[in-house]
Amino acid sequence: MTSLALDSPAAVAEEASLAALLRCCVREVAGPRGQVWHAEPYVLLRVADTLLRVRTHGGLALRFQGPPEWLERGSWQPLSADLLVRLVETELGGANEEFADQVSMSRGAMTALLAVRRDALPPADPWLASEQGLVFGHPFHPSPKARGGADWLRYAPEAHASFRLRLLGVRHDVLAEAGDTGPLDDLGTAPRGYSLLPAHPWQLDLLAAELAAPLADGRLIDLGHGSHAAVPTSSVRTVYEPRIDRCLKFSLDVRITNCVRKNSWYELAGAVELTRRLEPVFRELSADFPGTRWLPEPGYRSAGLGTRLLEGLGVIIRTSPWSVCRPGVTPLLSGALAVPGELPAEPLRWWRAYVERVALPVLDAYLTHGVVLEPHLQNVLIGVDAAGLPVEAVFRDMEGTKLVAGRHDLSGVPDRVAEALTYDPAGGWNRVLYCLMVNHLTEIAASLAGPGSTRELWAVVQEVLAGYADARGWPQPLSDLLAGAPLPAKANLSVRWARSADRFAEYVPVANPLAVLS
Structure with missing residues (x-):
């Protein structure tokens, strides 16, 4: 690890880059190969015949506590992002010469953003301030802040541009x-x-x-x-x-x-x-x-x-x-709420309101209307009242919203436009489950629980979703979800490694937090 002060932009960027890549390794590299073990308080994994460990909390969100380490000649040593990149390259066959550069570019972008933010003033508008708060990007992406072009910092929201x-x-x-x-x-x-x-x-x-x-x-x-x-x-x-x-x-x-x-x-x-x-x-x-x-x-x-x-x-x-949003309601980006911060005074009440506002319309859009919303953390705004309680959910971005094929009459729509507007039923449901359960609720729950257990929070999710399922006659997709069927998680490292278009990203199965409650 770097010898810089712990609060230096470079050190913070190194820590965030390492954490994001390590999460990807657990989910997409070691996990599918059966090379992940839980030994409280650690998660251990093997990548390229090298044993790694890190203290974790937050359940499926994999929040880390303390520095990740690797075993060298019987002694645990600090793990660096560069070493982990080399291990991934060895494990996956070393066939992508761009990968290391992308991870390095992302880390460099974080360093630059953190340095600029020390002196830049955020917008006075709380919604815009929340939009510009995602310095570290997607927690399960190997290069979450990789950004092309020479002039990107001038236009970066994270730099309060x-x-x-x-x-x-x-x-x-x-x-x-x-x-x-x-x-x-x-x-x-x-x-x-x-x-x-x-x-x-x-x-x-x-x-x-x-x-x-x-x-x-x-x-x-x-x-x-x-x-x-x-x-x-x-x-x-x-x-x-x-x-x-x-x-x-x-x-x-x-x-x-x-x-x-x-x-x-x-x-x-x-x-x-x-x-x-x-x-x-x-x-x-x-x-x-x-x-x-x-x-x-x-x-x-x-x-x-x-x-x-x-x-x-x-x-x-x-x-x-x-x-x-109605008067008195302030919209905030959900992604900004996933960043650890102050807890609400009544976290369970806050969480129930949050889940009801976000999850229920998303599920009903699919099941009742044949519409696939894409409720990941950057596509949802939460409207909070004067006390900070979630009272509205605002969904956005038509690029990610789709219609379930076979449930809508698209005659008269040009073929290429119609193709871009639709998902098949299974693909649509996977997208809903990934965005809602894995990308969104899991991250908010981890931030809300802090270093504690998320079990009580997922019990609230189960209760809210079971109430909705009961009112809708327990449709099969909801029955499977509540029974604890594995969830689909988007494979961001795999799609970057393959240098494929994002639309070709596959999913890997991950544990359903509701399974232990069933």
Whole structure:
């Protein structure tokens, strides 16, 4: 381990990087090979014929207490992230020359973010402050803060960045849009014959070569910068624009964790189509589960200048959370709540309210309406009242929301758009279980329990879900879940090792925290 002070950015980043990679090893490398053992207070695992150990708590979330170690000639030594990378490479066959660089890049990004945050002021808006609090990223990802591009720090939400958008004019004969795009026109003034198109300044730099010709011949014009600073949210490419009280989801042709983040042409069309179809669904969900909210994506705008620029300049308009939460309710990113902090005064009451707000509409969306929400920690906002009690859950991001194939009439929808809008029933249920149970509730429960047991918290989950199952006649998927069937966990290390697209990520089975209660 480093000799730097324990609170130095480099040391903290090393600790976080090591912890994330070690969790992946337990879940995806040693676990499936039968090379993980529990010997309280340690978890032991073997990677590349090397025995490792670490003190744990938090159940399935695998929170670590104290430094991980490896056994060398009969003596336990501190484990480093670089050594663990070498062990993983040996265990998996050493066939990915990018892997070590990605882990190193992620650790370097954390170091830079921690250093900048020492002097940067967070937004005064509590929702935006929560969006910008995810310094360490996904706890089960080998390179959670890997980020391409040279200028990423200028636009990083974790660095408390804010910046003015660039404004383009799109000549009407090459304008591409659908749905309600009117709010974009309030960002500035476009000359006659043009429509206003906001653009992420980082993306414009990345597209400079492709933009040269349409800017030269007048199909596009550069209108300078917007008048207000936009604030990047947790996904990096989605920003909040205060002048129009909307979130704007841009393309960014850089890799962020697993994916190059862009709005594919079929996703632009799909966001508007899905918003139209989900409106009556969420109306029913809100009636059955008071406090259920969502953020529609009613329109997109771009320039019809070939697929590259159509996608690269495409912007999806998203409703802001402040406009859907009722007065007196403050939206907060669930991912920020998964970071250990102060416990609520009545943790079990808080937890029951949380589970009821988040879990029940997600399950009912699938079982009753054939809709797969993607309620991972970055896609859910929790609306808390003045006392901090969860009273609303806000679901967002149409890219991850899908329709269950065979339960919706998609005739008339272009084939590629329809394909991107659907999951088969089994795939949809796996996505729901992973996002809700493994990614979301497990992490919040671990933060709520601290170093203590999560058993009492999972007993509350069991009671809430059993009550819902009883009211719905105990459908088979819920019966299996409550009986303790293993849960699917997304294999982030495996997909990075294979250098596959994120959509091809597989799942590995993990223990269901409800099993010990059955």
